[in-house]
Every structure is written in C-alpha cells, then in structure tokens.
Amino acid sequence: xxxxxxxxxxxxxxxxxxxxxxxxxxxxxxxxxxxxxxxxxxxxxxxxxxxxxxxxxxxxxxxxxxxxxxxxxxxxxxxxxxxxxxxxxxxxxxxxxxxxxxxxxxxxxxxxxxxxxxxxxxxxxxxxxxxxxxxxxxxxxxxxxxxxxxxxxxxxxxxxxxxxxxxxxxxxxxxxxxxxxxxxxxxxxxxxxxxxxxxxxxxxxxxxxxxxxxxxxxxxxxxxxxxxxxxxxxxxxxxxxxxxxxxxxxxxxxxxxxxxxxxxxxxxxxxxxxxxxxxxxxxxxxxxxxxxxxxxxxxxxxxxxxxxxxxxxxxxxxxxxxxxxxxxxxxxxxxxxxxxxxxxxxxxxxxxxxxxxxxxxxxxxxxxxxxxxxxxxxxxxxxxxxxxxxxxxxxxxxxxxxxxxxxxxxxxxxxxxxxxxxxxxxxxxxxxxxxxxxxxxxxxxxxxxxxxxxxxxxxxxxxxxxxxxxxxxxxxxxxxxxxxxxxxxxxxxxxxxxxxxxxxxxxxxxxxxxxxxxxxxxxxxxxxxxxxxxxxxxxxxxxxxxxxxxxxxxxx
Numbered sequence: 001x002x003x004x005x006x007x008x009x010x011x012x013x014x015x016x017x018x019x020x021x022x023x024x025x026x027x028x029x030x031x032x033x034x035x036x037x038x039x040x041x042x043x044x045x046x047x048x049x050x051x052x053x054x055x056x057x058x059x060x061x062x063x064x065x066x067x068x069x070x071x072x073x074x075x076x077x078x079x080x081x082x083x084x085x086x087x088x089x090x091x092x093x094x095x096x097x098x099x100x101x102x103x104x105x106x107x108x109x110x111x112x113x114x115x116x117x118x119x120x121x122x123x124x125x126x127x128x129x130x131x132x133x134x135x136x137x138x139x140x141x142x143x144x145x146x147x148x149x150x151x152x153x154x155x156x157x158x159x160x161x162x163x164x165x166x167x168x169x170x171x172x173x174x175x176x177x178x179x180x181x182x183x184x185x186x187x188x189x190x191x192x193x194x195x196x197x198x199x200x201x202x203x204x205x206x207x208x209x210x211x212x213x214x215x216x217x218x219x220x221x222x223x224x225x226x227x228x229x230x231x232x233x234x235x236x237x238x239x240x241x242x243x244x245x246x247x248x249x250x251x252x253x254x255x256x257x258x259x260x261x262x263x264x265x266x267x268x269x270x271x272x273x274x275x276x277x278x279x280x281x282x283x284x285x286x287x288x289x290x291x292x293x294x295x296x297x298x299x300x301x302x303x304x305x306x307x308x309x310x311x312x313x314x315x316x317x318x319x320x321x322x323x324x325x326x327x328x329x330x331x332x333x334x335x336x337x338x339x340x341x342x343x344x345x346x347x348x349x350x351x352x353x354x355x356x357x358x359x360x361x362x363x364x365x366x367x368x369x370x371x372x373x374x375x376x377x378x379x380x381x382x383x384x385x386x387x388x389x390x391x392x393x394x395x396x397x398x399x400x401x402x403x404x405x406x407x408x409x410x411x412x413x414x415x416x417x418x419x420x421x422x423x424x425x426x427x428x429x430x431x432x433x434x435x436x437x438x439x440x441x442x443x444x445x446x447x448x449x450x451x452x453x454x455x456x457x458x459x460x461x462x463x464x465x466x467x468x469x470x471x472x473x474x475x476x477x478x479x480x481x482x483x484x485x486x487x488x489x490x491x492x493x494x495x496x497x498x499x500x501x502x503x504x505x506x507x508x509x510x511x512x513x514x515x516x517x518x519x520x521x522x523x524x525x526x527x528x529x530x531x532x533x534x535x536x537x538x539x540x541x542x543x544x545x546x547x548x549x550x551x552x553x554x555x556x
Contacts, residue, residue, distance in 0.1 A: 024053040027151035028112070033159045034144065038234045040124025044069070046146070048115045050108075057108045059101030059115075061093070064147040067126035069119035071098070076117040078102060079418060082392045083403030088117060124237055131230045131253065132239040139180065140230040141239065145223040153216040158224055159196065164207040164232055171195035171207070179207065180229040187211070187224055212432070339434045340442045344427070346462035347397050349443045351427045352436075353466060357420060358492060361411075362485025363465050364398050364419075369480060370461065373402060376480055382487030383409040395458060397423050413492060 028049040035043045044067075050057060076088035087103040100117060102108065123129040128144040146158060164179065183193075191211040200206050211224050238253035344352065350360050365384065368374050373393050374384045384405055392399045400422045404415030431439060447467050453460035455477060468478050 024055055025050055025057050026052075027149060027153060029153050029155045029157075030146065030149060031157045031159075032146040033161065034123075035161045036123070036129070036142070036163060038163045038232065040129040040233070040235055041120065041122050042129075043118060043120050045118035046116070049112060050115070051112050052108060052110050054110055057102075057113070058106075059088075059099065061097060062100050062147065063094075063097035065096060065121075067121035067123055067128065069098075069121050071117065071119040076100075076115075078108075078113050078115045079400070079422075080108060080114075081112040081396050081399070083396075083399035083401070085403060085415070085418075086113075088115065090117065124235060129235065130237045130239055131233075131235050132227070134227075137180070138230040139182075139227045140233050140235065141225070141227055143223070143225040145221060148219040148221055150218055152218050153220070155212065155214045156216050156220070156222050157210060157212045158222060159208060159210045160224070160226075161198070161206055161208045162228070164228075165200070165204040166197060166207050167205070169197040169205045171197060180227070181209075182227045184225040187226065191224070335435055336433050337435050338438050340439045341430045341434050342442065344430060344443070345395075345397075346459055347395065347423060348427050348430065349446065350462065350466065351423055352431075352440055352443050353447070354440075355466070355469060356485075358489040359469065359481075359485045360423075361401065361416065361419065361488050362483075363462065363478075363481045364401050365484040365488075366478070366481035367458065367461050368393065368398055368402060370455075373398075374405065376484060377409060379480075379483035379487045381490055382411060382484055384411075385409055397426065411488060411492075416488075416492060 028051055030049075031047045033045045035045075048060075071090045073088070073090050076090060078086040078088060080086075086106055086108075089099075089101050089103040091099040091101075093099050100115065123142075123144060128142065130141050132139050132141050142160065146156070166175065187193075191213050194210050194212075196208050196210050197205045198208060209226070211222075213222070216222070236254055238251070238255065347360070347364070350363070365374070365376065365382070369376055369384075371393055372387055373390045374386050377383045377385050386402070386405055392402065397419060401411075401416070401419040404412045404419060406412050447463065447470055450459075450463035451467055453463050455461040455464045465478055465481065
C-alpha cells in the first residue's frame with residue numbers, strides 16, 4: 001500500500017531575554033493546546049512557567065511560529081505564585097518575532113510566574129494541516145509543533161482537540177480504529193500519549209489527544225504528526241504526487257504548501273527540518289548525482305574501459321517504491337500500577353478525594369478567616385473583607401483565591417476558575433504517572449488516620465473537614481465553611497458543584513477557535529491536564545506503528 005507524502009516543520013526558536021537569564025530566571029515547563037476546526041483554522045494557547053531568584057523579569061521573545069498568528073491580547077495575562085495577576089503586552093517585532101512582556105512596565109522579581117496567551121491561525125494555509133491518500137483512503141494530516149525554547153524544560157505537553165464528537169468519553173482501540181487515527185512511529189517513541197476528552201458547548205464529547213514528555217533539552221523540537229479520516233473535515237488542499245512524478249494534470253484539491261519536502265521521506269528526522277521545496281530537492285539530487293555518480297563514473301570509464309560493465313549494475317532510483325503499511329493500534333497506560341504519591345498537600349488531597357469544588361472553595365475561604373487573612377461578612381451571597389496589610393498567606397492555592405476578592409468583597413468568577421486551575425495543575429505535577437485508584441484509596445484511608453488532628457493548622461483543619469464531609473457529623477467549627485460554600489454555589493456556574501474530575505470535562509473547559517471562555521482565560525492547564533491529575537480512570541496511549549508517509553510542516 002503506497003502513500004503520498006508531505007512535509008515537516010521548521011526548527012526555529014523562541015529566544016529568552018538575556019537580562020532575565022542573567023538575573024537567575026529559568027523556565028520550568030510549557031503546555032500548549034490546539035483547538036482545531038474542520039476547515040483547518042485553529043486556536044493555539046500557551047502556558048509558560050518561569051521561576052526567578054532575584055532580578056527583574058519583564059518578559060521574553062516569542063518567535064519561530066510558521067503560521068500567521070492573530071493574538072488575543074485582551075485575554076493574555078500572567079499569574080504569580082502569590083496570586084497576583086498581570087496584564088500582558090504583545091508587540092510584533094518582525095514577521096515571525098513577538099515581544100511578550102508584563103504590561104505597563106511591570107516587573108517580577110522572585111518566585112514562580114506563569115504566562116498565558118493565545119492566538120488564532122489558519123493551519124491549512126501554513127501547511128500544518130492538509131490531506132493525503134493512503135491507497136484509496138483520504139486522510140487528514142496534522143503535523144505541527146510548538147516553538148522551540150532556549151531553556152531545558154522539566155516537561156512539555158501538547159493537547160490537540162479535534163472537531164470530532166464521540167458517543168462516549170472513553171477512548172479505546174475500537175474508537176481509534178473507527179476514526180482511522182494513526183501516528184508516525186517516531187511520535188510513539190518520543191511521547192507518552194493519552195486521550196483526555198471534554199465536552200463542547202453542545203455537551204458532546206470531543207476527541208482529544210495529549211502528547212507529554214519530561215526532561216527536554218534546550219531547543220527541543222516537539223513535533224507531532226498524526227493522521228485520521230478526512231471525511232469530517234472541509235479541507236481544500238492535498239499532498240499530491242511524488243519526487244519523480246510531481247503534480248497530476250487534473251486536481252480536485254489545491255496542492256498543499258510543502259516548504260519542508262524531505263519530511264515526506266524522513267519524518268521526524270534532522271533532514272526533515274531542512275527548508276527545501278520539491279524543485280530544490282530535485283536540483284540538489286541532480287547536483288549530487290553529477291558530483292558523486294556521473295563525474296567519478298566518467299573518470300573511471302576513461303581510465304578503465306572494463307568499468308563500463310558496472311553501469312548495468314546500477315539500479316535507477318524509484319522514488320515511488322516506498323511502501324507504507326497501516327500501523328496496528330495498541331492501547332496501553334503510562335501510569336505505574338500501584339504507584340501512590342504520598343506527598344500531596346491537604347488541599348491537593350481534597351482534589352483526589354473528589355470533594356465538590358464549591359465545598360473546597362468554601363473551606364479555603366473559612367480557613368483564610370481562621371488565619372486572619374479575611375473576614376466573612378455575608379454568606380448568601382458570599383461577601384468577604386480582606387484584612388488590611390494581609391496580601392498573602394502560607395498556602396499558594398489560598399493566595400490565588402485571596403487575589404480573587406473584588407473591591408466589593410465578592411469572588412470574581414474568572415479568578416475562582418484560576419484558583420481551580422492552580423490546584424489542578426499542582427495535582428497534575430505530582431500524579432501524572434501514579435495509579436489513580438490506588439492513590440484515591442490511600443487518601444480515603446488517610447481521612448480516618450488523621451482523625452486525631454486538631455484544626456489548629458492547615459493539616460488539622462482540612463483533614464478534619466474531609467472527615468466532616470464523609471461522615472456528615474455536626475460541627476459548629478465548619479459551619480462558616482459550609483455557609484461560604486453554599487454562598488459560592490449560588491453565584492458560580494453549576495459545573496462548580498461537581499468534583500474536579502467532572503469539572504474538567506464540562507462545557508466550561510472547552511471552546512472552539514476564536515471563541516472566549518473562562519477556562520482558557522483563567523483555568524488553562526487545569527482543564528486539559530485533568531487526565532494527568534484528578535481523574536480516576538487510567539489514561540490510554542496509542543502506539544500506531546510505522547506510518548512512513550504523509551507529513552505537514554510545523555512552526556517552531
């Protein structure tokens with residue numbers, strides 16, 4: 001079975017500000033999400049985490065994207081570990097280079113800060129999305145990567161949300177086969193893969209794929225190249241022809257842009273990142289043939305007539321002879337059976353225990369009142385008063401919620417989403433490879449084991465609250481938390497009444513390209529990372545063997 005082939009992505013870079021690096025700032029991780037539409041247009045969202053130890057961080061250069069971005073500057077922001085929120089300024093410096101800085105000359109000196117920004121782009125126009133033929137089957141090709149970064153990273157993740165609705169959120173080999181979903185061999189070798197479905201605005205489950213890798217070196221090329229049935233898409237381009245044949249005389253679709261032609265034959269390799277078109281490839285091969293074949297052959301022929309017989313033994317290169325075999329799907333899990341992380345903070349344990357989000361937020365508000373950070377003035381609706389001079393406490397998650405208090409004492413909904421995001425992201429970092437059922441069982445037993453703790457600190461307070469939640473005993477001590485949670489329940493969307501694993505699959509945590517939503521504004525990574533954090537079912541990975549064909553370029 002033969003397959004027409006395509007291209008690869010350029011390996012460019014997003015340069016860091018030299019002054020920030022010299023001051024002791026470093027990048028921790030990068031998480032990217034692509035929400036793809038049927039016509040190849042997409043919304044691309046980035047979350048970039050920095051850690052600083054003195055100095056003054058303003059921002060960084062963002063460059064190397066192959067697509068033409070239209071940034072959503074209005075919803076771009078940064079959030080530090082103390083819960084402070086900063087607006088971002090995004091300036092275009094050149095064709096593919098942008099300056100992303102804290103707005104109004106603001107600086108950040110020490111701790112952790114995460115930048116959130118997004119843009120819309122046409123990935124079909126840039127050549128990252130197109131079609132190819134596998135025998136008589138028409139496939140959609142997605143070949144894209146985030147930009148490359150100067151710093152080594154603790155981890156990098158890419159989640160792609162395809163415009164395909166599923167009957168059930170569970171994804172197995174039967175579902176993948178029905179979608180004709182396949183990946184290049186190198187994709188399965190480099191990344192862990194799972195399928196964190198969410199619900200769109202209509203309440204339908206949306207097919208999503210997440211690619212994850214830890215311990216990345218400087219300027220790592222996070223290229224992803226996958227295929228699926230093209231029937232549900234409305235694409236206008238096709239990867240036609242081969243090196244020898246070129247374009248056919250009659251074409252139903254427009255030829256796809258192929259700036260990195262060698263990726264047709266060497267997908268995922270260093271050669272695939274060389275910016276060279278088909279015509280340039282043919283010219284290069286002719287030059288190489290003259291230098292390394294015909295010239296030596298001519299010299300040897302003149303000197304040794306006997307070498308003329310060697311010509312008959314040289315086989316012509318047939319560029320159409322590369323065969324392609326459909327890969328076999330293998331569904332497995334990258335989680336380690338029986339592995340439990342016993343180092344969760346009390347609040348993170350509440351996520352694993354599945355407490356309703358409004359109850360968790362109510363406990364956080366009441367605990368901040370216990371510590372003197374604020375005072376609850378009214379419970380229905382919830383209105384609080386921050387203690388003058390108390391801008392933060394000892395818990396980063398509570399600090400995020402404290403920063404959500406508006407001047408009138410109410411809780412900002414988008415900032416409440418941000419508090420949920422911070423809590424979910426913290427759990428994600430600790431439980432990405434753990435056995436979720438074993439972890440849940442372990443912390444459920446901790447509820448009884450910690451029953452003797454007194455609510456004099458965070459540990460005793462939260463574990464006492466979990467015991468109160470599970471056994472429903474009357475406790476005047478937690479009445480403020482209960483009333484605060486009820487007050488939040490009346491002012492926040494219904495999705496907050498569920499546990500975190502249900503919240504991450506709600507319509508609040510999905511949006512199509514060019515749309516706005518609270519999750520992408522203030523709850524970016526918590527939603528699409530939930531399969532690595534608080535969900536109680538093991539995620540799956542697909543190893544679809546050697547797909548040695550169709551390719552599209554990607555921006556780095």
